[in-house]
Amino acid sequence: MGQKINPLGFRLGTTQNHYSLWFAQPKNYSEDLQEDHKIRDCIKNDVQKNMKTSPSVAGIARIEIQKRLDLIQIIIYMGFPKLLIENRPRGIKELRMNIQKELKLNCVNRKLNIAITRITKPYRNSNILAEFIARQLKNRVSFRKAMKKAIELTQQTDTKGIQIQIAGRIDGKEIARIEWIREGRVPLQTIRTKIDYCTYTVRTIYGVLGIKIYIFIGEE
Secondary structure, eight states, X not given: OTTSSOHHHHTBTTTBOOSEEOXXXXXXXXXHHHHHHHXXXXXXXXXXXXXXXXXXXXXXXXXXXXXXXXXXEEEEEXXXXXXXXXXXXXXXXXXXXXXXXXXXXXXXXXXXXXXXXXXXXXXXXXXXXXXXXXHHHHTTOOHXXXXXXXXXXXXXXXXXXXXXXXXXXXXXXXXXXXXXXXXEOOOOSOTTEEEEEEEEEEEETXXXXXXXXXXXXXXX
């Protein structure tokens, strides 16, 4: 079971919580779900667009959305929030305006609040680590070096295990294959274990590569 289901959905209600917290009537559920998707895409595209051309990563770990009738609360968890603030003269105000324009929100009836929370150990998060590996692959670094460097960064954060998997035309080979590496324990079948998991797609000059990362943080 642990190999055939999303590790985050498998642990909802035990060690994992929802990233979207709101209630909707059945007829409005699809609209609210699409609204969440637009908010997350707008934030990620906006951050990547305004990042300087440097080897640093944007560092978005996750985006939590809380909705009420008159308020949309967005909490952005980032590993390197200074990169977002320093590269934007207007900072959060500009990001809020872009989201309001995308969603066509009326500020009189519905307010939009954005908060940024810094993660103390960014390389303990699978999304940030996947973005780091993706940048290495785009720069044509060997996939083995990229995976070993990612494991070294993760081991400095007191994790108990990590598994990285890359699939596609790795290093430009004609035949697609899957390469993976594991360090420590990654028990996927136990529900009480806290697993941080993500999938990430990176476009390289050889084609599209898929990255999967499992990080075993601990047990509850």
